[in-house]
Amino acid sequence: MTAGPPSSTSHFHTSHWGAFTPGIERGDVTAVHPSPFDPAPSPLLGNLVGSLRHRLRIPRPMVREGWLRDGPGPAPRRGDEPFVPVGWDEVVDRLADELRRVYSQRGPEAVFGGSYGWSSAGRFHHAQGQVHRFLNTLGGYVASVNTYSAGTSEVLLPHVLGAGPEILRSLTSWPVLLEHTELMVCVGGVPAKNMAVAPGGVTAHTTEGHLAAMAARGTELVLVGPDRRDLPAEVSSRWLPVRPGTDAAFLLALCHVLVTEGLYDEAFLATHCAGSDQVLDHLLGRSDGTPKSPRWAAELCGVDADAITALAHRMASRRTMITLTFSLQRAEFGEQPVWAGVLLAALLGQIGLPGGGFGHGYGSIGDNGHPAHTTTLPTLPQGHNPVRERIPVARIADMLLHPGAEYDYDGARRRYPDIELVYWCGGNPFHHHQHLARLRAAWRRVPTVVVHEPYWTPAARHADIVLPATVTLERDDIGASRTDTFLTAMHAGAAPYEQARDDYTAFSAVAAVLGTEKEYTEGRSAADWLRHLYDGWRADDAARPDFDAFWAAGQVRVPSPPPGVLLADFRRDPAAHPLATPSGRIELSSAVVASFGYRDCPGHPTWLEPVEWHGSERAGRFPLVLLANNPAARLHSQLDFGEHSRESKVAGREPVRIHPADATRRGLRSGDLVRVLNDRGACLAGVVVDADLSPGVVQMSTGAWLSPVPDVEPLLCAAGNVNVLTRDVGSSRLSQGCAGARALVEIEKWRGPVPAIDAASPPETV
Ligand code: PGD
Numbered sequence: 001m002t003a004g005p006p007s008s009t010s011h012f013h014t015s016h017w018g019a020f021t022p023g024i025e026r027g028d029v030t031a032v033h034p035s036p037f038d039p040a041p042s043p044l045l046g047n048l049v050g051s052l053r054h055r056l057r058i059p060r061p062m063v064r065e066g067w068l069r070d071g072p073g074p075a076p077r078r079g080d081e082p083f084v085p086v087g088w089d090e091v092v093d094r095l096a097d098e099l100r101r102v103y104s105q106r107g108p109e110a111v112f113g114g115s116y117g118w119s120s121a122g123r124f125h126h127a128q129g130q131v132h133r134f135l136n137t138l139g140g141y142v143a144s145v146n147t148y149s150a151g152t153s154e155v156l157l158p159h160v161l162g163a164g165p166e167i168l169r170s171l172t173s174w175p176v177l178l179e180h181t182e183l184m185v186c187v188g189g190v191p192a193k194n195m196a197v198a199p200g201g202v203t204a205h206t207t208e209g210h211l212a213a214m215a216a217r218g219t220e221l222v223l224v225g226p227d228r229r230d231l232p233a234e235v236s237s238r239w240l241p242v243r244p245g246t247d248a249a250f251l252l253a254l255c256h257v258l259v260t261e262g263l264y265d266e267a268f269l270a271t272h273c274a275g276s277d278q279v280l281d282h283l284l285g286r287s288d289g290t291p292k293s294p295r296w297a298a299e300l301c302g303v304d305a306d307a308i309t310a311l312a313h314r315m316a317s318r319r320t321m322i323t324l325t326f327s328l329q330r331a332e333f334g335e336q337p338v339w340a341g342v343l344l345a346a347l348l349g350q351i352g353l354p355g356g357g358f359g360h361g362y363g364s365i366g367d368n369g370h371p372a373h374t375t376t377l378p379t380l381p382q383g384h385n386p387v388r389e390r391i392p393v394a395r396i397a398d399m400l401l402h403p404g405a406e407y408d409y410d411g412a413r414r415r416y417p418d419i420e421l422v423y424w425c426g427g428n429p430f431h432h433h434q435h436l437a438r439l440r441a442a443w444r445r446v447p448t449v450v451v452h453e454p455y456w457t458p459a460a461r462h463a464d465i466v467l468p469a470t471v472t473l474e475r476d477d478i479g480a481s482r483t484d485t486f487l488t489a490m491h492a493g494a495a496p497y498e499q500a501r502d503d504y505t506a507f508s509a510v511a512a513v514l515g516t517e518k519e520y521t522e523g524r525s526a527a528d529w530l531r532h533l534y535d536g537w538r539a540d541d542a543a544r545p546d547f548d549a550f551w552a553a554g555q556v557r558v559p560s561p562p563p564g565v566l567l568a569d570f571r572r573d574p575a576a577h578p579l580a581t582p583s584g585r586i587e588l589s590s591a592v593v594a595s596f597g598y599r600d601c602p603g604h605p606t607w608l609e610p611v612e613w614h615g616s617e618r619a620g621r622f623p624l625v626l627l628a629n630n631p632a633a634r635l636h637s638q639l640d641f642g643e644h645s646r647e648s649k650v651a652g653r654e655p656v657r658i659h660p661a662d663a664t665r666r667g668l669r670s671g672d673l674v675r676v677l678n679d680r681g682a683c684l685a686g687v688v689v690d691a692d693l694s695p696g697v698v699q700m701s702t703g704a705w706l707s708p709v710p711d712v713e714p715l716l717c718a719a720g721n722v723n724v725l726t727r728d729v730g731s732s733r734l735s736q737g738c739a740g741a742r743a744l745v746e747i748e749k750w751r752g753p754v755p756a757i758d759a760a761s762p763p764e765t766v
Contacts, residue, residue: 011491012554014201014479015472016121016635017044019486019555022473024493028053029473037486040205042196047634047642051471052494056455056641056762058468059498061091065766067464072098072420072447079440079462080710082764088499088509095465096513098448102421103138108387110420111135114144116393117427118636121201122477122490124529127426127452127469127503129380134507135423136383137516142417143385144393148432151393152329152737153338153360155410156601159590160342161567162580169482171359172321173563174210174369180355182318183220185311187247187341188325189230190363193632198366200377200481201488203555207366211235222311224250227627227699228692230325230363240311241694243614244625244742246301247328249607250308251340253297256283257312258347260293264316265349272574273346274581275589279604292607300607300615302694319355320348326364327629330741332600332610334731339605343588351586352571359566367483371561375540377480378487378533383519389417392736396433397728400442408733411596421448425469425503430458430706430721431637434740435728437681437715452503456762457637458706458721468500475502478530480537486555487537502526593734601734612727612744614696622678622744624662624698628722629741631701640705641760650686652757654704654720657690658747659697666747673750675716676700678743681724683717684750698747702740707759718755 012021018041023031029048034041062083066075075081086094102110113135119127135141146154154164161167177184195207215221215235222238223231224247231239242250258264259280269276278287285291294305294312314320322345328337341358350356361368391399392409395416403418422443433439443449443462451463454471474496479488496502501509504526511520524532531547538544550556569577578584582592594603612618614625633648634640648655651673658668668674672687676698685700693699700722707719717724726743730736 014488017042019203046644047639062466064464108140111141112419113141119426120472123378130503131425132382137519140385140387148738152334152731152735155735156335172566183320187224191230203486226694226697242301245610245613248336249297249300252292253294254312256292264347268349274583274585278589322358323362333608352567370483372482378537394738397442425452428459434726470496470502598733600732626745627699631703637703656685657699659695663689681715685720705759709755
């Protein structure tokens with residue numbers, strides 16, 4: 001990244017991690033100049049340098065050799081076979097033939113088009129929007145619901161608060177926290193690394209500034225979690241290192257103190273909550289004989305009982321915000337800490353007051369805590385999908401492995417569809433999914449896999465038909481997000497690499513062969529669509545500049561809505577503003593959830609012993625709890641080859657952080673190459689000894705590109721993809737969310753010959 005003024009030839013652009021103007025020479029990015037409006041530009045911008053002409057770009061359409069030879073069918077070597085370069089005309093015809101075959105023989109219920117992924121910023125060339133629109137014109141597809149980010153809460157919170165994602169988008173704003181919050185208890189921290197990123201872009205990164213200002217003003221910030229780095233040391237005043245997976249026990253014990261010492265707000269429970277009796281019985285041990293006292297919790301979570309009691313006293317005596325990160329729910333029984341956090345906030349009686357109550361996702365993503373615009377952003381219409389079948393997003397491997405099998409989801413009994421063709425555009429399942437050996441086996445059962453990608457990611461390598469996509473700097477687009485203060489004219493800065501085409505052009509060509517072009521394009525070119533989408537947005541407010549003025553100016557400012565307080569209206573008048581729960585109130589226990597009879601998600605917050613934690617039998621073999629969380633040096637797996645991401649590697653691999661005592665016990669030093677393993681797989685990693693972690697806990701980020709070492713079982717990844725180690729189970733039968741945040745592992749020094757990272761070079765072509 002370069003500071004200072006951009007060159008005169010460059011135009012504005014934006015990314016999920018910030019707005020910038022690129023310096024481009026000979027078709028590639030040589031420098032990135034952050035937006036002058038950004039007080040804290042993200043170093044992730046540095047990954048863009050050299051990314052347009054990188055050797056991992058896909059130069060032309062490719063078809064897997066075996067698919068070309070044998071046609072569609074299960075492929076035990078998919079992901080290991082060479083590719084054959086073909087021309088656009090040929091690939092379009094072959095793809096159209098295959099789509100025709102599948103739609104006519106098996107119907108749209110046999111096409112999986114969920115195609116989860118962040119792809120790039122830009123409202124029109126939004127890869128998921130494009131693929132969904134395209135498949136809808138063919139008759140529809142099996143979709144996915146919920147996200148890998150917050151899928152567990154997205155299903156739980158409607159039962160508790162009457163809304164899921166909407167609630168997460170209207171958290172109390174940072175300026176309100178700054179003014180009113182006296183104590184902020186950050187369960188899972190407020191990790192700075194995640195705040196650089198927001199879907200659609202953040203022109204001004206302000207969150208870290210807000211945290212620093214809160215600390216300077218005297219707000220007490222307490223980190224509850226096993227990794228000291230999850231709340232910047234400069235701002236946090238206290239660290240309570242709970243054991244991973246035990247947050248629900250810790251939170252219930254705080255509730256226990258409030259109840260047994262009469263420090264809770266009985267009136268708030270009576271006027272704003274439902275189901276208090278059942279949950280109080282549980283807290284006091286009247287229903288199961290075990291009071292959820294600090295002493296009970298201390299045994300489980302490792303935090304001293306007196307420290308828990310003292311924290312409860314402080315919370316009850318001042319304006320307190322309880323924040324809960326998304327990582328808490330990206331785990332087995334992930335509903336419980338979130339529900340327990342809401343219960344704790346309800347007992348304190350500060351929900352809906354400025355600076356009090358709870359927040360979910362501060363620090364999990366850059367735009368949480370910033371008020372969202374109320375107008376609709378320019379959005380490509382996706383058409384109508386007549387297929388009702390949808391899977392919870394993180395159940396993809398189950399679906400492919402067990403067609404026709406039944407599963408539970410949010411009170412319903414469902415059946416997995418039988419998939420003949422997977423279409424992926426703008427995501428990397430071999431990054432975002434868990435237990436990658438299992439996903440690989442599942443993926444190889446599908447007769448045809450189609451992927452659009454700019455780069456030879458693991459997802460592209462595991463496809464049959466690969467269409468080379470442009471990257472965002474190679475096309476014009478409009479950048480906007482629900483909280484960004486600017487709409488950005490994303491000017492193309494370079495010609496498409498080799499034969500790469502944008503997703504819209506690729507889909508239009510296939511649609512032309514299939515006779516659906518008119519429905520797909522509506523007769524518009526990409527440039528026409530930009531103007532059309534912008535004009536639709538402008539129609540909301542006549543004061544907005546016309547398209548040409550916007551395009552020439554590069555950005556138009558979008559005023560932020562005023563700061564808000566979560567559930568303020570409901571607090572003020574619960575009868576006039578009831579929640580969309582059966583009672584109209586906050587459901588501290590839910591008769592609906594209880595009626596499902598799920599042992600892994602009972603009707604009120606409960607601590608449930610995870611299968612993988614320090615206390616489980618399995619810890620005898622794999623004694624370290626691995627935190628598998630989002631990376632600081634890139635967005636997910638994007639541009640892992642970029643400069644900034646590469647600089648973060650240790651011994652050329654993804655770093656693994658380990659406490660000094662655990663390192664000494666294993667004879668490890670910083671810089672050593674190690675194997676991180678369990679019985680699902682293993683990966684190589686570079687050691688970083690770090691006292692900022694609790695003993696017994698190690699941390700590795702997601703996003704290193706899967707690079708299987710040939711002929712090694714179970715799967716060994718040479719690059720350090722942490723999802724070879726995580727468990728592929730739903731968080732519970734209620735939400736079936738992603739449970740990839742933690743796993744039990746062991747670490748040992750790597751003594752053999754050092755395997756090459758195949759993912760760092762393109763696959764073989766013939
Ligand atoms: P990305 O790396 O962003 O990851 O998973 P996701 O699949 O979103 O993938 C986006 C892909 O789109 C990249 O390969 C990029 O090259 C491609 N792309 C970019 N622009 C275009 C374009 O214009 N067209 C096309 N066709 N492709 C394009 C993220 C997911 O991972 C998320 S959101 C979360 S929160 C989860 N987090 C965790 C976690 O904490 N722990 C574990 N163990 N696992 C996780 N997985 C989840």
